[in-house]
Amino acid sequence: MKSEKISEFTTGRLSIYLRCLNQLAQEGTETISSQGLADRFNLNSAQIRKDLAYFGEFGVRGVGYDTEGLRQHLTEILGLNRRHRVGIIGAGNLGLALANYKNWEASSFNVVALFDNDRARIGKTSLTQGHAGNNPHGVKIYDVREFPTLARELELEMVALAVPRDTAQAALDMVIAAGIKAVLNFAPAQLEAPDDVKVKTVDLTISLESLSYFLAQPQSEGESDKS
Amino acid sequence: MKSEKISEFTTGRLSIYLRCLNQLAQEGTETISSQGLADRFNLNSAQIRKDLAYFGEFGVRGVGYDTEGLRQHLTEILGLNRRHRVGIIGAGNLGLALANYKNWEASSFNVVALFDNDRARIGKTSLTQGHAGNNPHGVKIYDVREFPTLARELELEMVALAVPRDTAQAALDMVIAAGIKAVLNFAPAQLEAPDDVKVKTVDLTISLESLSYFLAQPQSEGESDKS
Structure with a gap:
């Protein structure tokens, strides 16, 4: 198993800073200091300065960051x-839940295709198959054997693997062979990929572990948060 | 919107260190230095020492950490x-996917009940409703109106909200009223909770943002990882 690199922790925090800045921009806040950002969103001001310094000089001493510029x-x-x-391999509950996830609308990601090997699902959409969720259009479910062709035709850049553990590596190999360089894996499996392909495995149990920590050490923190 | 606190980033890293140590223990590695841990799992040794020092003195200088003790x-x-x-509110695609998630078996979490307001789903299990997934037993779907009673009878400690955005706050209020102190929220909604309740919102788009970063800056890293 290879594990998190620090740079990945950093990009996770950059995502969070960006959400905060989007909210500040909406509210019309033009400048904000690292301390102001930290206070407002329960972050750590030293960590903010360190993370942002890594990517260049964004702030002006005594004034703070230009919200829109940053x-x-x-x-x-x-x-x-x-x-x-984005394409999703696997149109089971998880694949359908991902396809119908409401947050995509406001995101920089567009789920354009689902792939499955179950004839009962192929040809349907994420709305006709399973529960409708929130996606007003639905995502079409294709035969997974068409993936190599459709990955190019549909100009897929990223793939989410929502398949059982036993078939995850084979699905990943197919995705890599089609030239995809970025894969989000939801299967609880340790997958092998060449160095020029980024595979991020999402372990849903990790989110529960921070809740478990809170229950074990309830004095530590009590605020709602976004992560 | 409130956002990540540093302590939550830290607990996330502790979860990752624990996964690494579990693997080392399985392999029979009795001691490991912070540098050895960093090299083996692509972590940062200074960060490891800092994170672990926060919780007391675990290592012996020149020898490293006792794998099993740590x-x-x-x-x-x-x-x-x-x-x-754990109970799950919402037996749609996401709730069913969570209930049937294979990783629970090896985790410290036991999903014991699903709750929904759809009569067509109530009384079924996560296996008879929707796609079977990997859970060999299935989780029973109860009427959500029974939640206040069943939360106590089933001794629920944590709840996952897998409901549409519009009903998330009402579901959370019901969960809090039943005395639950730890909630994992999958709805893309900003929820209000009292200070003694921990609400962790999982934003699935954040995982894709680190992949997007990799595509934008492909020289930065290329390894598979667990997160």
Whole structure:
């Protein structure tokens, strides 16, 4: 198992800073100090300065950060200045839940296709198959055997794997063979990929572990948060 | 919107260290230095020392950490030395996917009940309703109106909200009224809770943002990882 690199922790925090800045921009706040940002959103001001310094000089001493400028910089650094086309392998409950996830609408990601090997699902959409969720249009479910062709035709850049553990590596191999370089894996499996492909495994139990910590050490913190 | 506190970033890293130590213990590695841990799992050794020092002195200079001792310490700190009983509100695609998520088996969490307001779903299980997934037993779907009673009878400690954005706050209010102190929220909504209740909102788009960063800055890192 390879594990988190620090740079990945950092990009996770940049995502959070960007959400804060988007909210400040909406509210019309033009400048904010690292301390102001920390106080407002329960962050750590030293960590903010360190993280942002890594990507260049964004702030002006005594004035703070230019909200809109920093927002645009972070959007560019994170590659969110254009929409990415995403495919999902697996149209079971998880794949359908992902396809119908309401947050995509406001995000830089566009889920354009689902793939499955179940004939009963192929040809339907994420709305006709299973529960409708919140996606007003629905995402079409294709035969997974068409993936190599459709990945190019649909110009997919990222793929989410929502398949059982036993088939995850085979699905990943197919995705890599089609030239995809960024994969989000939801299967609880340790997957092998070449160095030029980024595979991020999402472990849903980790989110519960921070809640468990809170129950074990309830004095530590009590605020709601976004992560 | 309130956002991540540093202590939550830290608990996230502790979860990752624990996964690494579990693997080392399985392999029979008795001691490991922070540098050894960092090299093996692509972590940052200074960060490891800082994070662990916060919870007391675990290492011996020149020898490193006692793998089994540190593993037990982290398990206790994170409150994972016993299983937590979890309920899920919402038996749509996401709720069913969570209930059938294979990783629970090896985790400290036990999903014991689903709740929904849809008569077509109530009384079924996560296996008879929707796609079977990997859970060999299935989780029963109860009428959400029974939640206040069943939360106590089933001794629920944590609840996952897998409901539409518009009903998330009402669901959370019901959960809090039943005395639950730890809630994992999957709805893209900003929820209000009292200080003694921990609400962790999981934003699935954040995981994709680190992939987007990799595509935008492909030289930055290329390894598979667990997060």
